[in-house]
Each structure stands twice: as C-alpha cells, then as structure tokens.
Amino acid sequence: MGTISKNFSYREFEESKTAKDRGIINAITTFEVRNAVRELTLEVLQPLRDAWGKALHINSGYRCPQLNAAVGGAATSQHTKGEAADVKADDPLALAQLVHDLGLPYDQMILYPTFVHISHKLGGPQRKRILYNKSYKGEHVKTDKA
Numbered sequence: 001m002g003t004i005s006k007n008f009s010y011r012e013f014e015e016s017k018t019a020k021d022r023g024i025i026n027a028i029t030t031f032e033v034r035n036a037v038r039e040l041t042l043e044v045l046q047p048l049r050d051a052w053g054k055a056l057h058i059n060s061g062y063r064c065p066q067l068n069a070a071v072g073g074a075a076t077s078q079h080t081k082g083e084a085a086d087v088k089a090d091d092p093l094a095l096a097q098l099v100h101d102l103g104l105p106y107d108q109m110i111l112y113p114t115f116v117h118i119s120h121k122l123g124g125p126q127r128k129r130i131l132y133n134k135s136y137k138g139e140h141v142k143t144d145k146a
Helices: 010-014 017-022 031-052 065-070 092-102
Strands: 058-060 084-088 108-111 115-119 129-132
Touching: 010 031, 017 065, 031 084, 031 092, 031 115, 092 108, 092 115
Parallel strands: 108 129
Antiparallel strands: 058 084, 084 115, 108 115
C-alpha cells in the first residue's frame, strides 16, 4: 500500500512476528482500516515522531481478527480497526508525557513497561484516557500544569 508519511508506512502496521510464525495473512483489506491507520499516523504518530526526534518502532499496529485472537487481544480492540499502535519506548513515561504535553488527539494511551499503546478513533471524538497496564510500575503522566 505504500508510504503514509515521511517516517511511516502501511507495511509497519501489518508486520507481525506472530502472524508470520502462524501463517496468518495480516493485511489491511478495507478502505476504512486504511483510513484509520492513515489518520492515526498523520494526527498522532508523525507529529510525535517529529517532536521525539528519533525513530519510533511499532510493535503492533493493525491486527486482523485471526491475529488479534492469536495474541489474546480483546474482541473490541482498536487494533482490529486500524485505530491503535503499540509504540516501543525505552522510556514509556517520557513518550506518553510528550503525547500529552503536545496536546495530540489520542483516544487512549496505555503505558506498559516497554511500550505505549496509543489509539485514535477515526473521525473522533477522542477521549484522552490514560491507563496503566498492571505490569507497569513506573510514575504516572503529569496531566496538570501546576
């Protein structure tokens, strides 16, 4: 499908070690999913990458229903709609804090020990929910300006 922005491509959203290992074809096959991936990238991920100043790696982007089930994803996962990406981070808190501080239009951010789940609803509205996976033991995003 090609390039989305200067730093992201559709291929990154389709790549999955689990899919490869299990012979699952994890391809974006609808315009709605493609548009959701594009909007997530242009509205959130590319501006985040520009401000972060270094490469961001997507651990998990789009997940077809078969892949989502294989990784134990929730049936309602925004990954299946192309509305979410798990972004690897040496410092998940710093990455999430930057998303918040930039005022990027995210729906949910979930901090994990090694990545941040970032979602963006196609066409909005965005809830701007910040959650913490039970395995995340670090500090929380500062949401006040005090």
